[in-house]
Amino acid sequence: MDVEALRTFVTVAEVGQFQAAADELGVSQQAVSKRIAALERHIEVPLLVRTSRGSRLSLDGQVFLPHAKKVLAAVAQAEQAVRPGSRPLRVDVLNRRIAPAQAVYRFYRSHPEVGLDAVTLSTENAAQAAQAVLEGTVDASFRALPADQVPAGISGERLLDAPLELLVGPGHPLADAPWVRPADLAGHRIWIPGIQPGTEWAAFYRALSDAFGLSIDALGPNFGDEALMDALADSASLATLVGSGDRYLWTQTHDLRRIPLRDPTPVYPHVLLFRSGDQHPVLAALREHLRTTGPRAPHDVWAPSWVDR
C-alpha cells in the first residue's frame, strides 16, 4: 500500500481521467495507469471503471475513496505535527546565572506570538546539556562550551555575554569604588560557593584566576546563599562575583554593594547550543534577536580563551 498510489487514486477519482490526473501530479499517464493497477492488484478489487471518455468510480471505488482520503489526511497531519515551528521551542535557560533567562524572556515579550518554553535542565555539565540537545530533550541550551568541544550534530553560537560585577559588604576596601579592574582584586578573597568540579563554571573561574592572578575559591563548600551574604556583609576582605543581570533576593535584605568591573570587563560567555540544521523558526528568530539586541558589553571584555568568539 503506497501513499503515492492513494494520492493518485484520489486525484483520478476527482478529475475523472488518467491524463488530467497525471498532469496534476506531474507524471506521465502511463505512470498513473501503473499506480492504479498496482493499487487494484494490492487490494484485489477494481476501483475505477475505464471508459472511452475517462474513468469513474466503481462501487468498491466509492467505498474506498473516503478511506483513501482519510489516509492522506492522516499523513498530512503527521507531517504537520513535526514540522519545524508547530511545536514550542524548548530552551534550556540556566538557573545559576539568570542572564539567559532574562534574555529569552525579553525575546518572548517582543515576540509574544511565538511558541516558546523555557526550562531548566538538571544537568550541571555543558557536555550533558549538549547531549540533551542532541537527543531532543530540549531544542537549545545556553552554556559556556568551547567551540571545539561541541559534539557532532550540535552547533554553537556565542550570543550572550554576562558581565561580572563585584559584590562586597560595606566594610570592604573596594566598597565605595565606582568601578574596579579585575587586576585590583588580586589579594582579595573571592568566594563563589556551589561550583561543582568538572563543570564549565569551574573552568571559567579557573581561567579568570589565572588571567588576573586572583585567588578565587570556587570549589569550596556551599553553605547556601544566605551564609555567603552574611559572610560578605561582615567581612572586610571577602568578595564574590555575580552576573550584572542577576537579581538576588538577598541583595535587598543585606547591605551589599555591586561594583562594575572594567578594563577589561570579565564576561561569562553563553554559547547557545542547538541541533545543526534545526529549522525551527523560533530558534532562528531567537538567534537573530540575541545577535542584535543581546546585552553584550560594549567595549573591552575578557572571556576565557577556550570559548569561541
Add this chain to the structure above:
Amino acid sequence: MDVEALRTFVTVAEVGQFQAAADELGVSQQAVSKRIAALERHIEVPLLVRTSRGSRLSLDGQVFLPHAKKVLAAVAQAEQAVRPGSRPLRVDVLNRRIAPAQAVYRFYRSHPEVGLDAVTLSTENAAQAAQAVLEGTVDASFRALPADQVPAGISGERLLDAPLELLVGPGHPLADAPWVRPADLAGHRIWIPGIQPGTEWAAFYRALSDAFGLSIDALGPNFGDEALMDALADSASLATLVGSGDRYLWTQTHDLRRIPLRDPTPVYPHVLLFRSGDQHPVLAALREHLRTTGPRAPHDVWAPSWVDR
C-alpha cells in the same frame, strides 16, 4: 512518506531497539536503519535517540508516534473496507422471470448471516448487464448469455434452469392435459408480450420456435399482463409460456391452467455473471448453493444451443 517506514518506526518505538524491530519485521537491522534514516530525512526531524543500549523516542518522536499509528490504522481500515466480504454482495435478479430472485432468496434464508443485496438492473440487455458487473455496479447478474459472448474479465456459470410451463385458458384444447410436449404446441398461437428485440429473451424464444416449429409472437405489442390474461381466459387457441417458479398475481384472479412441458422440458438457462477472480465469499457460497440445490429439471431438458453446457 512511506507507510513501511512508518510501520518500522512504530515497531522500533515499541520494542526499543533496531535489531529486535528488524526481527519482528523480518528484515535486516541495516534496512531498519535506512528506513528510519529516510523517514527522519523526510520530515527533517530526529525521531529516535540512538544509545549504546538501544533507541528511545526523542521529543519529536513522542509527538510523531501517535500520528504514525493513526496513519497505519487508517491504512488498515482502508484495506478492510474493500476486503472481499466486508460489503454485501449485490446480485442482479431479473424481474421478468423471478426464478433467480426466488433462488437467491432461498439462499439468503439458509444463510441469513451473510450480507446480500438483491437488486434489479434496469438493463434489459445481457451485454449491458455484463458491463454493469464489470464496472462494479453489481457483483453478479443472472442472465442467459452465450458463453462465448461473455466479455473479458467476466466469468459465467450456468446455475439455474427455469422450466417453462404452458398457461392456457379453460377452453384451450390442451387445458386438461396432464403435461404436453413442446412439439404439441405447433399450430397453437403463443403470445409472450413485452419482449424487446435484441434481448436474450427474444433470442431464446426464437430458438425455441425454431427447435419445435412453433409460432411464438414474442415481439408483439404489450398491452399488459391483465390484457394477456383476459385474452387467454377467453381464447380457445391462445397460450403463453411462464417459468414454472413464477407466481403471477393474476393466476388467482383468472381461471387459467398451468401445464408442465416434458419430453423435453424447455428451460430458460440463467447464467450467473460475475467478475473473474472476485473473491467475495458470499459469491462463492451462492454459487456452491445453486450448484447443489438449484432447481434444475431432473431429466431431459432443452435449452438454446447458444448457451453454454
Add this chain to the structure above:
DNA sequence: TACTTCCACAACCTTCCGTTGTGTCTGGTC
C-alpha cells in the same frame, strides 16, 4: 472512414531498497 480521445501494454532505464560485510562507539567485565 478518418480522426480524436483515452487507457493499456512493452521495452528500456534509472532509482531506490534490501542484503552482506565492516566499522565505530559505548558500557560492562575480568
Add this chain to the structure above:
DNA sequence: GACCAGACACAACGGAAGGTTGTGGAAGTA
C-alpha cells in the same frame, strides 16, 4: 585498564520496482 559484547551506521552490490517513451486498441465523433 584492556578486552569483549551489544547496538547502530556506513559501503558496496544486486535486484526489484517505478518512471519514461513509444505503440496499440477501443470507443466516440465529424
